[in-house]
Amino acid sequence: MSKCEQCIVREFSSLKALNKDELIKLAECKTSRLVKKGEIIFEEGENVNGIFCVKDGVCKLTKLSPNGKDHIVKLVTKGELLGQRSMISDEPVNLTAVALEDMQVCFVPKSEIMGFFDKNNQFSMNVMKNICGDLKESDKQMVNMAQKTVKERLAETLLYLQDTFGKNEDDTLKIQLTRDELASMIGTATESCIRLLSDFNKSGLIEIKGKKIILKDIPKLKKMV
């Protein structure tokens, strides 16, 4: 069992507020898990009874809409926590988490987290601020979905992906989403997404290298959103 004390990603999450004793307790009760690309971490409606801490890799949080399509609500990466809302609401999770790459995650049972929650104000404040950030972002996205065109949302999403996950040495976006997943983030049909990417490519906004994407004209992309 690895020690949470020495885990570097802890510094990026709410868990940074925990003291030495708490970290030792945390290390004792947590379980680690390797998650292969495409594997489900938890599914909408499930009782998770704890939170996951993402040590490595990226996953998508999706929500099934009544028409049968999945919608990607959020991407969660190294250093972030999963399942906070559900734990606090004391409800089943409302989103499904699926690994986009091979991942390392640690699971901490609810009882433990709630203990920290009660005793460590800074920790609970951190968790709350996280959730508040999610709420603000979600409200923003709701309005985006309602008011912006697909083209605008695509431009915005491409910029977001580069901002958040960076680019490789060849300037391609580091995070590798399928066209289908990209479509499901911006809330459109896969074909529409592919078509718009082609358009963006033709007009020099981006360059498509197979499945990889390079943002070529960031100022213009920014002006679109």
Add this chain to the structure above:
Amino acid sequence: MSKCEQCIVREFSSLKALNKDELIKLAECKTSRLVKKGEIIFEEGENVNGIFCVKDGVCKLTKLSPNGKDHIVKLVTKGELLGQRSMISDEPVNLTAVALEDMQVCFVPKSEIMGFFDKNNQFSMNVMKNICGDLKESDKQMVNMAQKTVKERLAETLLYLQDTFGKNEDDTLKIQLTRDELASMIGTATESCIRLLSDFNKSGLIEIKGKKIILKDIPKLKKMV
């Protein structure tokens, strides 16, 4: 200055967790305010530095989208709190609050609330659960906006309005939104909203009495969403 102890709406909000002493302190520092229909309580980007408790009336929380249209993110009614997210994030509010009817609201400064927050675990837990509920709802709406048709969203919204705000003796929806506001809730153009209401009317789903709306065939409306 009215006493918070005797305020009935307190029972419906997170404030129900406060004890007698805390309520007395609350009553001492709060300020009451009458808000006329159409008046702004606070505006996107403003520093509110406290929370509002809605004693009577309903307001809309809107967000301005880059295309210049307002989108109604949420309706807030008697017994609910306003500005919680902003207070916890320690950021300006990200939404604008406008009264839909004459309202009575009380304002409590941040310093006071944060005091309760630190000392009263049940209170902070209540606030968090509220925010978590908002987040869940917001995620759901985001997916709705992205995946459902305007028709489906209209049906869903009408049902929501009746569920949440009830109906008058003549069966008309109690809450009175303009067509423009209804459109801004479901995320569509005013004309489209009006047109669909006409369609719903013709097909017997609803009945339009001037500006008032009666839900006639709730099972069918439910099947649509």
Add this chain to the structure above:
DNA sequence: GGCAGAATATGATATATGTCATATAAATGA
């Protein structure tokens, strides 16, 4: 009480986007 401005209503039309079909390219696995 009547007038100005707003809200509601409806038609005509444009446009964005979804859907279905099909082709090609890439990935997977026996």
Add this chain to the structure above:
DNA sequence: TCATTTATATGACATATATCATATTCTGCC
């Protein structure tokens, strides 16, 4: 390595929705 599936791409077309124009009705107000 080849075959089978899956992902990407593009065309043709259907349709939902926005936009613009114009009536009509309602509402506040002097």
